[in-house]
Amino acid sequence: MEKRTELYRGKAKSVFMTDDPDRLILLFRNDTSAFDGQKVEQLDRKGMVNNKFNAFIMQKLEAAGIPTQFDALLSDNECLVKKLDMIPVECVVRNYAAGSLVRRLGIEEGLQLTPPTFELFLKNDALHDPFINESHVYAFGWATPEQLARMKELTFKVNDVLNALFDDAGLMLVDFKLEFGVHQGEIVLGDEFSPDGCRLWDKATRKKMDKDRFRQGLGNVIEAYEEVAQRLGVPL
Ligand code: ADP
Ligand code: UDP
Numbered sequence: 001m002e003k004r005t006e007l008y009r010g011k012a013k014s015v016f017m018t019d020d021p022d023r024l025i026l027l028f029r030n031d032t033s034a035f036d037g038q039k040v041e042q043l044d045r046k047g048m049v050n051n052k053f054n055a056f057i058m059q060k061l062e063a064a065g066i067p068t069q070f071d072a073l074l075s076d077n078e079c080l081v082k083k084l085d086m087i088p089v090e091c092v093v094r095n096y097a098a099g100s101l102v103r104r105l106g107i108e109e110g111l112q113l114t115p116p117t118f119e120l121f122l123k124n125d126a127l128h129d130p131f132i133n134e135s136h137v138y139a140f141g142w143a144t145p146e147q148l149a150r151m152k153e154l155t156f157k158v159n160d161v162l163n164a165l166f167d168d169a170g171l172m173l174v175d176f177k178l179e180f181g182v183h184q185g186e187i188v189l190g191d192e193f194s195p196d197g198c199r200l201w202d203k204a205t206r207k208k209m210d211k212d213r214f215r216q217g218l219g220n221v222i223e224a225y226e227e228v229a230q231r232l233g234v235p236l
Contacts, residue, residue, distance in 0.1 A: 026081055032221070035215070060162075097113060
């Protein structure tokens with residue numbers, strides 16, 4: 001597989017064309033950002049840890065019947081994926097209250113949400129990823145009702161698979177964000193699943209083991225990611 005020109009440079013990953021028009025290379029960088037890119041730092045090993053973590057999770061999800069972009073690990077920092085037409089909508093499931101839900105609704109952090117909530121955000125840095133609802137998705141043509149229904153179904157299926165996986169590793173899956181795209185007419189899970197895009201707390205101590213360590217300046221960010229990986233059995 002030949003790496004060609006850079007198609008897009010995001011806040012944490014770079015996306016490259018390949019000699020196959022249907023495949024892209026995702027390069028996971030060490031750049032770590034929060035608050036819409038206002039706080040940015042380079043964290044040693046982050047690109048490698050997230051690339052391998054994402055590969056491990058995507059393969060678990062694929063094995064559970066969830067269509068994903070993932071093809072193969074190419075190097076410590078790169079993987080090969082299907083080229084998707086990305087849908088600019090972030091799907092967020094919450095099993096426990098944290099982050100923007102706590103700020104917006106004045107809920108106590110850590111409250112268990114039964115059933116889990118499902119929220120949509122527009123992927124738009126300039127607008128700070130605003131909260132949206134299903135009617136916005138249809139009115140602005142970001143996805144059809146059928147596509148959104150499938151995204152919601154797959155997001156809850158991911159929640160079921162990963163709740164079990166993290167629970168076995170002594171971790172609580174507090175919340176997470178997914179992005180989907182279209183590949184050959186089908187809704188497929190894209191982007192990444194890593195501690196950058198979810199919240200994971202130790203079950204016994206409720207210690208934060210995800211990007212909140214960076215957002216909140218708690219330190220030992222990558223050490224926590226590595227501990228999560230080690231508990232799951234992700235080969236680093
Ligand atoms: P951001 O755009 O939020 O700064 P990243 O740094 O993670 O995020 O950049 C990765 C970009 O690549 C995102 O815009 C994401 O939507 C896009 N992307 C992820 N997976 C795919 C894929 N399989 N096909 C096409 N684009 C993808
Ligand atoms: N999230 C993400 N990218 C975003 C926004 C949110 O990966 O652009 C993840 C975030 O890490 C958390 C979940 O989605 O796991 C819910 O985030 P929330 O709405 O609480 O926003 P935050 O307070 O993290 O900005």
